[in-house]
Amino acid sequence: MKSSDTTLAHTKGGSKVMQEQKAAETVGRTKGLSKKAKENLAGYLFISPWIIGFLGLTLGPLLFSLAASFTDYNITSKMNFIGLENYKRMFTMDDLFRTSLFNTIYYVIFSVPLTTAGAILLAVLLNQKIKGMKFFRTIYYLPAVLSGVAVYFLWMQLLSPSTGLVNTMLAWIGIDGPAWLFDPEWTKPALLLMKMWSVGGGMLLYLAIMQGVSAQMYEAADIEGASPWQKFYHITLPMISPIIFFDVITSTIGAFQIFQEAYVMTENGSGGPGNSLLFYNLHMWNNAFEVFDMGYASAMAWLLFIIVMILTTVNMKLGKRWVHYEGGDSK
Amino acid sequence: MNSTTAPKFYETKKFRENVRLTFVTLLLLAGSTLILMPLWWMISTSLKSPAEIAQYPPSFFPEKLNFSNYVEAWQTAPFTRWALNTLFLATVGTIGSVLVNSLVAYGFAKIRFKGRNALFVIVLSTMLIPGFVTMVPQYILFSKLGWVNTYLPLLVPAFLGSAFFIFLLRQFMMGIPNELVEAAVLDGAGHLQIWWHIMLPLTKPALITVAIFTFNGAWNDLLGPLLYINDESMYTLQIGLQTFKGTVQTQWHYLMAMSVSVLLPVILLFFFFQKYFIEGSNISSGTKG
DSSP: HHHHHHHHHHHHHHHHHHHHHHHHHHHHHHHHHHHHHHHHHHHHHHHHHHHHIIIIIIIIHHHHHHTTBOOOOOOOOOOOTTTTHHHHHHHHHHHHHHHHHHHHHHHHHHHHHHHHHHHHHHHHHSSOOOHHHHHHHHHHHHHHHOOOHHHHHHHHHHOTTOOOHHHHHHHHHTOOOOGGGGSSHHHHHHHHHHHHHTTTTHHHHHHHHHHOOOOHHHHHHHTTTTTTTIIIIIIIIIHHHHHHHHHHHHHHHHHHHHHHHHHHHSSGGGGGGGGTTHHHHHHHHIIIISSHHHHHHHHHHHHHHHHHHHHHHHHHHHHHOOOOOOTTTTO | OTTTSSSGGGGSHHHHHHHHHHHHHHHHHHHHHHHHHHHHHHHHHHHSSSHHHSSSSSOOSSSOOOOOHHHHHHHHHHHHHHHHHHHHHHHHHHHHHHHHHHHHHHHHHHHOTTTTTHHHHHHHHHHSSOHHHHHHHHHHHHHHHTTTSSSSHHHHGGOOOOOHHHHHHHHHTTOOOOHHHHHHTTTTTTTHIIIIIIIIHHHHHHHHHHHHHHHHHHHHHHHHHHHHOOOOGGOOOHHHHHHHHHHTTTTTHHHHHHHHHHHHHHHHHHSSHHHHHHHHHHHHHOOOO
């Protein structure tokens, strides 16, 4: 089906193509473009949308916000240079900044290891020869594709202290559940619980690699009398270590950006009880779009950028020690 | 066959293996119940009466199926309008994303131009920049362009490529032999024709993956509309839902009815195109191509 499609397209385009090519050649000769130069030009034209996007929506904005971070810009005013004032304000005057940084780091520290370990555990369980495995994989992956406001509403209902599903189920095993989103101590664990529901998204990455590990390796280990744990530690873990590495880096960046959950599940971004859900980005959002203090928000954005860059670099440096790469790996 | 020295049946390897697999199956069954329970809870709450939702202990099955909850909730706010707006944005964005990302990916995969590798490293490294870092200056840019309260800030970026999809499609295209492209060049085809007539048909599975991910992303996007859209008539479902919460407060039967309505298309999409969802994750992990 596929191959006949292409040959068809091929012959159909053939004669017309020839004429165009001739035309192109004459144009090329008159302009004096060599074949190589033409190929270069074609390349740049093909990737030009990305170049425009990169310059206009990434690099340009990055540089602009760096400049703005040293000013008191508020979108209508002129930019007045105020030096490092914005950065000083973060650390000396803005108590909410410190709260937001603490809340975010708390969330990152718990969510990254929990989701990574959860995804690996799930992948191990789903990598067995069991009837109905396809069904199980579908079920566990499903929550990962559901997101947005509707899911946050659902969890607000599930976590409702008196009549929610979570506390109802906890009551079955004799646990008096906490007030979750209404108790400053429990708001962040509530978000972690919600996050764990969709842990199946990460699971797929691990499963794909595990399925590629040849059965012979495990059989050989069986003959030598290896325990399941030894097999996991000596065969599976090295195999999936590049994915763990990738997963830790991307989920750290993702966790630092937590915003929507907190925005929707508290009263329009108020930060929740005792500001326990005032995350870094929520605080930045309030500064930028509630009071239009763009200079300060830009400084916060750049600090976030620097923090994430440092963490990524540290992850990459540490990764060299424990990530196991196969001989002829990347293409 | 059976000698007296044969191990008892519960000592055999096969028996142990079966016990282990049974144990894993039970564990997975319990786990999937936990996973599905919230979804069941959403549906059952959406059909209950307010009085039944408030009662303790809560019931698992609604006493009476109040389908009217759906009708009433839907009529409380202009949801039809919002659904059409969302559908429009998601469709246009998806078309743009599929065409542009595959075009750019083709450039990186099959055209040899100066600086290609260096530029591709930049593409990859932009994936490591948190979106919130560029959000504030992007907002300033779009507001200076007079694009606030239009759909342009939500649509234009879709036509300028996304690093992740470029990476995904390039990986896929690398798996397609260069000979095909070279043969077409010898026949006198230009790159644009090769891309359209050869590459697009051959990369169909990956394109479907990109389309689904883009559509799903646009359907669930809250941040973009929240930042740029002020007119209620231009709202999308996500931002509409968010304001709906303010209107109906904690009338959970309405909130859950609308949540089911908004999630249902995504769930259907998932079940129909499950293969492509999974393929997307696998390509991105680099196992393919």
